[in-house]
Amino acid sequence: MKLRYIFITIVLSGCLFPMFVFAQDMAYPIEGDGILSFLRRWNRIDTSYVREFKELNIDRINAQGGLELGTAYLIPPLHPGDVYPAPEVIDQPTERKIFGNKYKDFAIVSDNLKDACFYIISGHGGPDPGATTRVNGHELHEDEYNYDFSLRLARNLMMQGAAVYMVIQDEYDGIRDERYLANNNGETCWGEPIPKSQIDRLKQRVEKVNDLYAGDKDKFKYVFAVEVHIDSRNPKKQIDLFLYYADNPQSRLTSYTLRDEVLKQYKKHQPNRGFSGNVSYRNLYILRELNPPAIMVEVGNFQNTRDRLRILDPNNRQAIANWMTNAFVEDYKRVTE
Numbered sequence: 001m002k003l004r005y006i007f008i009t010i011v012l013s014g015c016l017f018p019m020f021v022f023a024q025d026m027a028y029p030i031e032g033d034g035i036l037s038f039l040r041r042w043n044r045i046d047t048s049y050v051r052e053f054k055e056l057n058i059d060r061i062n063a064q065g066g067l068e069l070g071t072a073y074l075i076p077p078l079h080p081g082d083v084y085p086a087p088e089v090i091d092q093p094t095e096r097k098i099f100g101n102k103y104k105d106f107a108i109v110s111d112n113l114k115d116a117c118f119y120i121i122s123g124h125g126g127p128d129p130g131a132t133t134r135v136n137g138h139e140l141h142e143d144e145y146n147y148d149f150s151l152r153l154a155r156n157l158m159m160q161g162a163a164v165y166m167v168i169q170d171e172y173d174g175i176r177d178e179r180y181l182a183n184n185n186g187e188t189c190w191g192e193p194i195p196k197s198q199i200d201r202l203k204q205r206v207e208k209v210n211d212l213y214a215g216d217k218d219k220f221k222y223v224f225a226v227e228v229h230i231d232s233r234n235p236k237k238q239i240d241l242f243l244y245y246a247d248n249p250q251s252r253l254t255s256y257t258l259r260d261e262v263l264k265q266y267k268k269h270q271p272n273r274g275f276s277g278n279v280s281y282r283n284l285y286i287l288r289e290l291n292p293p294a295i296m297v298e299v300g301n302f303q304n305t306r307d308r309l310r311i312l313d314p315n316n317r318q319a320i321a322n323w324m325t326n327a328f329v330e331d332y333k334r335v336t337e
C-alpha cells in the first residue's frame with residue numbers, strides 16, 4: 001500500500017509540477033485544431049510562433065506533427081508589439097483574403113485608428129494600365145504597382161484598427177514580394193467591371209466612394225480617401241513623393257502632416273539622401289468630386305531610374321506604406337485629440 005502511495009505521488013508531481021509552473025501559458029486544443037488555428041486563438045499570428053511552439057512542445061506533438069485532444073500545450077510568449085486578447089475590431093469592410101495567402105493572416109496590433117475609416121483607391125486598373133515603362137525586357141504597368149502599394153497601406157491601416165475599403169480590387173493578385181509585377185486587367189471597382197473611357201472610370205470610383213461615405217461619415221471620427229499613383233514625367237526628374245490635396249482644410253492639413261512624417265522617416269532611415277516631398281493643391285477631377293477629405297499620393301517617377309529602384313523593391317514599397325501609416329496615426333491624433 002505504502003509503495004503504491006509513493007508511486008502515485010511521484011507520478012503526480014512529475015506531471016503537475018510543469019503544469020503548475022507554466023499554468024498560465026498552457027491550453028488544451030479544441031476539436032479539429034492544428035498548430036496554426038491553436039496559435040491564432042491566442043493571437044499568435046506570425047509564422048515564427050509555429051517554430052517556437054514546436055520547440056516548446058517537442059514531446060507533446062504527435063507522430064503526424066499534430067495536436068492531441070486532452071493534451072495541454074505550452075503557448076509561446078507574445079512577441080513585443082503583439083497583444084492578447086486582440087483589440088476588438090469593427091466589422092471590416094474588406095475581406096482579408098484580398099491580401100493573398102502569404103499576407104491574409106495578421107494580428108490587429110493596436111487601436112490607434114479605431115475610429116478611422118479609409119477609402120484606398122488604387123490608381124487606374126481594369127483596361128487602363130496607367131503609365132508604362134520597360135526594365136530589363138519587362139513591360140511594367142503603373143496600375144500593378146499602385147495596387148501593391150495600396151494593399152500594403154490598407155493592411156497596415158487595418159492592423160492599427162481602422163476600417164478600410166480597398167475600392168479597387170483584384171481577386172487574383174495579393175501583396176507580391178516581387179520586383180517585376182505581372183500585368184493583368186482583372187481589377188474591379190468594388191466588384192463592378194471598370195469601364196474603358198477615362199471619365200466613366202473616374203466617375204465610377206468617385207460615385208462608389210461617395211455612396212459609401214454617406215453611410216460612414218457619422219460612424220467615424222476620421223474618414224479619408226487616398227488615391228495612389230506613380231508619376232510619369234521626364235526621366236531625369238527624381239520626385240520621391242508628391243501629395244496633392246483637395247480644396248478643403250482637412251485635406252490640406254493632412255497632406256502636410258503626411259509630408260512631415262514621411263520626411264522624418266527618410267531622415268532617420270536614409271539620412272544621406274535628400275527628400276523632395278512636395279505638397280500642393282491640384283484641381284483634379286477625383287479630388288474635386290470626392291465628398292470625403294481626399295489626397296492623391298504619387299510615389300516616385302516611373303521613368304526615373306533611381307525612383308524606380310525604390311518602386312520595384314518590395315521592401316521599399318512596404319517601408320513607404322509603413323511610413324504613411326505612421327503618418328496617418330499622427331494625423332489621426334492631431335484631428336481627434
Ligand SMILES: [Zn+2]
Pocket residue numbers: 123124130131142229230231
Ligand atoms: Zn497614374
